Amino acid sequence: MKNFSPIIASCFLIFIISCKTAVPVSKISVQNAPYQNLERNGKIYASFYQQRAAEYEALCLQAYNIARLRLDEARAQKSDKPLAIISDIDETFLDNSYYAVERAKMGKDYDQATWEEWTAKGIAKPLTGSQEFYQYAADQGIQVFYITNRMEKERAGTLKNLKKYNFPLQNDTNLILKSKESSKENRRKDIAKNYKxxxxxxxxxxDFSDIFDKKSEADRSAAVKNSADDFGKKFIIIPNMGYGDWESAFYNYRYDYPDQQKDSMMYDAVKVTP
Incomplete structure (x- = not known):
């Protein structure tokens, strides 16, 4: 060993020390992890899927096809009220992933001011199969109501977008935007007074029921299981990987967490074993 060079010896010593002091993978902090800005990069990844995946188009078509079947079944039944459907707008039939990508590429997140600038343009594209479904519903004499949490100040841009892609609007009052509360339950109840x-x-x-409003992750999961018979029958859900209450529930509806904290929470939440 007397010919062992000092440089090699030093390298060997550093290797031994690093082996003894290595941090287990499960304990690595998000700052040292291979992923940075998980939430923002996640928006990019979700938007990539939404814009490019044929599987996403297939999921949309599957949802609208099932919805059409349910409409036909409902029309075959007697009703003492005219029939109606209620639909959300964003990521239910209009694709806003382009806004999410623009913000993410700027290193920024959603904010109300830039969102309103986006909706004012009225250029969000329709999801695959959506135009045909909503027009079919209107053609069958079914009232189509759009209940959205876009603000009243966004009405002009929203109408512009609906008209651009020929989404039916049988009456101006069929577009119901957010006024005071984010819950859509009272708006649904108002429609139910005159329509089935x-x-x-x-x-x-x-978008379906107040049993899901502002609930924890566990409560949301339990409510889904309790409503199992409604999905695919009365409730038609379109996949949205980019945002939603599923994300807010994870953060306990705390919208003021800094990005680094959100990243750390997400990084720790996902598991490598069942």
């Missing part, structure tokens, strides 16, 4: 609601379409569970 046969179908609800959305990308977020709160």
């Amino acid at each position: 609601i046969v179908l609800l379409l959305g990308d977020n569970l709160a």
Whole structure:
């Protein structure tokens, strides 16, 4: 060993020390992890799927095809009220992933001001199969109501977008935007006074019932299981990997967490074993 060079010896010593002090993979902090800005990069990945995957198009078609079957079944039944469907807008039939990508590439997240700039343009593209489904519903004499949490100030841009892609609007009052509360339950109840609601379409569970409003992850999961018979029958859900109450519930509806904290929470939450 007397010919062992000092450089090699030093390298060997560093290797031994690093082996003894190595941090287990499960304990690595997000700062040292291979992923940075998990939430923001996740928006990019989700948007990539939404914009490019034929599987996503197939999922949309599957949802609208099932919705059409349910409409036909409802029309075959007697009703003492005219029939209606209630639909959300964003990521239910209009694709806003382009806004998410723009923000993410700028290193920024959603904010209300830039969102309103986006919706004012009225250029969000329709999801595959959506135009045909909503027009079919209107052609059958079914009232189509759009309940959205876009703000009243976004009405002009929203109408512009609906008209651009020929989504039916049988009456101006059929576009119902957010006024005071984010819950859609009272708006649904107002429609139910005069119509039989046969179908609800959305990308977020709160688009269907107040049993999903502002609930924890565990409560949301339990409510889904308790409503199992409604999915695919009265509730038609469109996949949205980019945002939603599923994300907010994970953060306990805390919207003020810094990005680094969100990254750390997500990094720790996903598991490598069942």
